[in-house]
Amino acid sequence: MTAEHRSETRAQRIALVALFAALMAAFGLIPKIDLPLGVPITAQTMGVMLAGCMLGAALGFQALLLFLAAVALGLPLLSGGRGGMGVFFLPSAGYLLSYPLAAAVAGLVMRSLAGKGPSSPMRLAACAFAASVLGGIVVVHVFGVLGLMLLAKLSFVQAAVGTLVFVPGDLVKCVLVALIVHTVARGLPDWRFGGRRL
């Protein structure tokens, strides 16, 4: 392996995973908007998308796992300043538990779409948009609907209709993620989006 194709060292992995878990915590400071369904609109799904697109599947997964572990330990890092085991039994728990997997899927998609070698910021942004839609919307909502059916005892149709409310907002987040990826691609040309090879 040449220098450019080297994967991260252990110290780098530790720092990046911690950074994106911290990013989730920072997004938690943005207030959530509560909806009657019992599932809020939050900024944190954007953190999930970003973790996947920026770090790739393995590290993105770990970052979200670390974040959920910290929430479970009781740190009030979840949107709106919530924490503790209790949040995993709310109607929204399905969404929450999907975060690590969603980041991993976003990372996989980002890596395979972006491919190897030099790539323009514009192209990377487009890949990030697609990865965010697949990981950050499709995966999250599938789990979210399952959660609503099991925990809120909704029928599939009720749950599916309920979750659609979030999709426009989530698409806006995907656009923001694409913008951020575009900026980073210009500012840090050697960033390995999705863990891809340069």
Place this chain on the structure above:
Amino acid sequence: MTLSLAQTASTADIRLSDVHLNRGAQTVFQGLSLHLTQRRIGLIGDNGAGKTSLFRLLCGLEHAHQGSVLVAGCDVQRQREQLPGVVGLMFQNPDDQIIFPTVEEELGLSLQYRGVARKAAIVQAREFLAARGLADWAPRAVSGLSQGQRQQVCFLAMLMAAPQVMLLDEPFASLDLPGQARLARELDAAPAQVIISTHVLDHVRHFERVLWLDHGQLRGDGPGAAVCAAYEADVKARIAQPLDAAAAAQPTPGAP
């Protein structure tokens, strides 16, 4: 070169009256008063003496909890919006100053306070760089520059803003010898009032005025040659003592 430095007006007049400043647990200034009208002023003193704190006061980043700070007629605590054309600061640590990811964007920001549009500012930044033989720096990522190169970017950004008063916090610290010579030359040519803090006394020895800060107090104030000599004599006396004795004699935080 479209940007003429001569456009800056030149009322060299900085007044601090009875300024008291705390930072964290530290009392930095306790009644500092200064009146600076010279065009080239040096600022020397030990680590922690208050050089950076003084600069931060002058550009409105720190608020004195007592006393007033006037720069070229501007009250820095009340008229913050007007400051950018009046005072410019080159930060001691380039990482504290640099905001944008590429050199041209970073320089372009310097023109925004005058209302130059972003795109136009970037074009001017490119011309500004080209005039210095640095055209190839324009699109480069700041994170891919060496520390000294970043410090040069910081200086160029301040030069481009062409404020009436330029505050340079240890501007020579990471520059190579040609860079230091070039910086000194550009400063000589600048019509602005210039205050330079430094630990390399030779850079300010020939200035008409040098201030020597010691634990937030003005311990020396006068022509460069005299003040620098006094500071050097003091330092020599201190380091002549053996390591531990010197340490024991200097229990203050500013003098490790």
Place this chain on the structure above:
Amino acid sequence: MTLSLAQTASTADIRLSDVHLNRGAQTVFQGLSLHLTQRRIGLIGDNGAGKTSLFRLLCGLEHAHQGSVLVAGCDVQRQREQLPGVVGLMFQNPDDQIIFPTVEEELGLSLQYRGVARKAAIVQAREFLAARGLADWAPRAVSGLSQGQRQQVCFLAMLMAAPQVMLLDEPFASLDLPGQARLARELDAAPAQVIISTHVLDHVRHFERVLWLDHGQLRGDGPGAAVCAAYEADVKARIAQPLDAAAAAQPTPGAP
């Protein structure tokens, strides 16, 4: 003082063979070979010449895509885990090095690679500071220190780790005159192999060996006095040219 510096073994032997290094879009080294056995080595050269990059290579932070780097018998690219204790680096920018919020914790981190427990390390850090008359620094927040004070913390942290090879990247840049004298004295006393990069040539002029890097190539290598004089002559020739001509003659990124 419980920490004896004499505990460091002393095989002063650094070998670079045909090292090629790219950083970002920049080619930094193209076949650099060096064999360093002297105990005090200076490193000089323009901004962007590759001083920091060389240090980063020596402590395993950069990987040569061709060639090998051996430090005191350690292959830095393969045996990274063993490096703490072998090589220590004092970063050019203190903010890059400091991780912990208080001074004593930051110093204590230096002992962790040897398996000293956190509490015990903090106690040792306090003693280490007290021995230097800096006892009151121990509990202070690093963010409440001035830049020069932070640079001293960085140096103390490396000194406490007592590695066999100490790499100091412009260690004098933000230090005051007493601090520079103290650092020079501590370095003289350290049994480690020491490499210092600097733009203030007087700090390395008396060294038995000084390397002059120019665009990643070894342009001078020999006794301090001779190499420093050669570099100074070269700089003088360059800055004698008028500003624009000099710029035009130096289209390379390293020489703005």
Place this chain on the structure above:
Amino acid sequence: MGTLYSEISSWMHRLPAGLKLLLLALSSMALLALSDLRFQALAFAVIALLYASLGAASRPTRRLVVVAVIASALVGGLHTATGQPWLGLASGLRLVSTTMLGAMLTATTRFGDLLGVAEWLLSPLARLGLPVERLALQLGLMLRFAEQFFVQWQRLADAYRVRTGRAGGWRLLAPLTIHMLITARKVADALSIRLKL
């Protein structure tokens, strides 16, 4: 890395880190369980008093609390507009309360002490063969980076204000992202030089 830790000592500096973390966890869960708005308002008042009792030690974190108040007010306004003013008030109070709790912990607790608690908490995992020290470091670094987001944003805001005379606002988002990514790289460098990871 910068920090919001305050070197001005307060009574909370003297509490053990483990106790503070436990109290933080318990009170954030209690806040979640409180459904009655009156109790929430009471809890908010108590926390605000505690925060105020830190005195000057709370200074580095004050801007953070102000940000939380402003954001909560905005969302509260949105809830009011959609006819749910009480819901907006409740979640606003909770967010500001937990932000103050977190700020108190950050301003008064040293990183090493937090690491010690995390290691103790995770120590049962050692029997499963997990690298507890590394996991604790990761958990600790997460909190340090969360703090750093705010420190870095303040630095950028200061630089922007000096140079343009105006507040940077959303324009600082992209630079903040890049600066944080660079910080992560630098922290990784510093760690790998100094620790046998």
